[in-house]
Amino acid sequence: MPGKVNPVICESVMMVCSAGDRRRHDHYLGGGEREPRSQRDDAGDGAQPAREHPHCSATCADIFAEKCVSGIVANEERCRELVELSMAMVTSLAPKIGYDRAAEIAKESAQTGKTVRQICAREKVLPEAELNAALDPVAMTEPGGEGSGGG
Secondary structure (H helix, E strand, O other): OOOOOOOHHHHHHHHHHHOOOHHHHHHHHOOOOOOOHHHOOOOOOOOOOHHHOHHHHHHHHHHHHHHHHOOOOOOHHHHHHHHHHOHHHHHHHHHHHOHHHHHHHHHHHHHHOOOHHHHHHHHOOOOHHHHHHHOOHHHHHOOOOHHHOOO
């Protein structure tokens, strides 16, 4: 199929990481069949778990880094677009305009596909400088910032 990405390398990493004492996995995962039989230590083929072969883990990590991680570059424009479309953007407005008004803006954003920033600018909810400061996604992630409940 054109454009298909084969996940075999990622699956091999999962298999190496999940190799180990089955009872311990059952305890932490709550028991039951959680993964395909091919990923289990007790698959019946007599093979030893990958954790008993450190070179297997190291090789797996090297291949994963080379084939799957190396060269990944974030599409910054798309990331900014997705942040602007996030409902989380309205969170920092609640202390300034009230929960009910912020909720109305969030609902309108969800219904229309317009960003919180676009709706607030159109309705002049806050002066432009204050709106831009309130909707700064980096500031929202800082400790004690508006988005963290502090401020």
